[in-house]
Amino acid sequence: MSAFQKTEAIRSWGRVQNGPHWAAAPHWRDEIPALLGEQAPARAAVLATGLGRSYGDSGLNVGGRALAMTRLNRLIAFDPATGLLRSEAGLSLADLIAFCVPRGFYPPVVPGTSYVTLGGMVANDVHGKNHHAAGTIGRWVTAIDLARSDGSQLRLTPTQHADLFSATIGGLGLTGVMTEIEIRLRPIQSANMEVEDIPFANVEAFFDLARESEGSWEYTVAWIDCVSAGRKLGRGIFTRARHAADGPLEAGPAGARLSMPIDLPRWAFNSASIGLFNEVYWRRKAQRRGTRRQKLTKILFPLDSISRWNRMYGSGGMYQYQCVVPPDSASDAVRALLAQASAAGEGSFLAVLKTFGGVASPGLLSFPMEGATLALDFPNRGERTLALMERMDRVVAEAGGRLYPAKDGRMSSAMFKSGYPNWRRFAAHVDPAFSSGFWRRVMA
Ligand SMILES: Cc1cc2nc3c(=O)[nH]c(=O)nc-3n(C[C@H](O)[C@H](O)[C@H](O)COP(=O)(O)OP(=O)(O)OC[C@H]3O[C@@H](n4cnc5c(N)ncnc54)[C@H](O)[C@@H]3O)c2cc1C
Structure with a gap:
């Protein structure tokens, strides 16, 4: 009998893409070679x-x-x-943080949620709010154990199987199964951060604040009001933070305090409700200036306090559009993208703008490059939303930018290939038994 069992539809986080899989959940690393070698069901590709x-x-x-x-x-x-830590690849970031903070250490790079695995972080070579200082997680990975479908089990390091190492970092799980990962953690003196919020009036003011902050603030990010147009286009709140020099080393309770109990109905999302949210959020934040001390988990993972918050977008799900554009074109491209979203009346609750620094990413398919990254959530309204994102693609492509595969469910093959010029070199390392919905689409 096959160890793979047919599942109900599995949904991605955006909930637009979904469908049944043949799933197996190994307990032990040494089960993996046999699972990869299973012929049933029908030699289906694996991920x-x-x-x-x-x-x-x-x-x-x-x-x-x-x-x-x-x-x-x-x-x-x-x-x-x-600070070297070795673990199985399915360890969650939340568990890693609970282990290392009381010992005075912290992961050098974290994404905006702690509900990810170490393997998932490496497979997308994730970036954090400290990209300008630390680069991506892949820079801190010292070794990966990889199981391939030909039965080989390889230890990859920056000098051992170096090309496969850089294909696996940001390699979207397509080069094999990462079973163990070793990373270098960074020391911290406190579980608190010093944090400052600064309102800004437009996109230019954002870039001025980013330039001014990057030397002395390790973490920077901005929320953008992406509904306002005209003179208010691109106004937002710039948040900068750094690890406090002293304080308790308690990670704080993991887990959500609230849960989204139902899918909100579609009518809850219209330009009026989203515009109202953006106006209220802007006013509330703009009034509260100055520095404060806050638990690092609260600053770095604000959405983790509401479990299943993705249900907020209703049963149709949502798209997240995340691009990066290079420094020379960043300001014009970001303004053009915000203008497109605002003009389409497809504003978003979550619009995040951040600069990426010049630290090179180690992966052949890593998303981050020097410039600015903009992420916008759009409730799925079918053709209308897809047409908007296609218009935005043209802005990104003309600016010499690219889209983030971890957030994507619809980019064209041409958009992928123009954004990731290393794709051919990468494709040579893809394990022939492995595939994903994303890979089949962009390779079609
Ligand atoms: C609220 C929120 C905020 C986010 N913020 C950020 C951010 O700030 N920066 C950022 O970079 N990303 C961000 N992300 C995206 C997220 O970090 C990535 O999608 C991450 O890869 C998810 O990890 P996961 O464990 O859920 O993996 P999955 O989503 O389950 O899988 C992701 C990829 O990892 C591969 N994979 C997983 N485990 C293994 C393994 N053991 N071996 C080989 N391949 C494997 C899969 O094949 C797949 O290609 C955010 C996501 C959310 C929901």
Whole structure:
């Protein structure tokens, strides 16, 4: 009998893409070679999966096999003298933080949620609000154990199987199954951060604040009111933060305090309700200036306090559009993208703007490059939303930018290939037994 069982539809985080899989959830690393070698069902392509926080189809393999990695979540070794930590790839970031903060350490790069696995973080070479200082997570990975469908189990490091190492970092799970990962944690003195919020009037003011802050603030990010047009276009709140020099080393309770109990109905999302939210949020934040101390988990993972917040967008789901554009064209491109969203009346609650620094990403398919990254959530309104994102694609492509596969469920093959010029070199490392919805689409 096959270890793979047919599932109900598995949904991506954005909930637009979904479908049944043949899933297996190994308990032990040494089960993986046999699972990869299973011929049933019908030699379907395979993909390892983490906590399902990718928005589109890069973490889905509908009709194929899925290896759910979350039971492989054991810590293997930690050296407090060097900060080197080795664990199974299914360890969640929340569990990693609960382990390392009381010991005076912290992951060098974290995404905007702690409900991801280490394997998922490496497969998307994730960036954090400290990209200008730390680069991507892949820069801190010292070794990866990779199981391939030909039965080989390889230890990859920056010098051992170096090309496969850089294909696996940001490699969207397509080069094999990461079973163990070793990363270097950074020391911290406190679980608190010093934080400052600064309102700004427009896109130019955002770039001035980013330039001024990057030398002395390790974390920077801005919320943008993407509904306002005209003189208010691109106004927002700039948040900068750094680890406090002293204070308690308690990570704080993990887990959500609230839960979204139902899918909100579609009518809850119209330009009036989204405009009202943006206006109220702007006014509330703009009044509260000055620095404060806050738990790092609260600053770095604001959405984790509401479980299943993605249901807020209703049963139709949502798209997240995240692009990066290079420095020379950043200001014009960001203004053009915000103008497109505002003119289409497709404003978003969550619009985030951040500069990426010049630290090179180690992965062949890593998303971050120097410039500015803009992320916007759009409730799925079918053709209308897709047409808007196609118009935005043209702005990004003309600016020499690219889209983030972890957030994507619809970019064209041409958009992918123009944004990722290394794609051919990468494709040579893809394990022939592996695939995903994303990969089938962009390679079509
Ligand atoms: C609220 C929120 C905020 C976010 N903020 C950020 C952010 O600030 N920066 C950022 O970069 N990203 C961000 N993301 C995206 C998220 O970090 C990535 O999608 C991440 O890869 C999700 O990890 P996961 O464990 O859920 O993996 P999944 O979504 O389940 O899978 C993601 C990829 O990892 C691969 N994978 C997982 N485990 C393994 C393994 N063991 N071996 C091989 N491949 C594997 C899968 O095949 C897939 O390609 C955010 C997502 C959410 C929901």
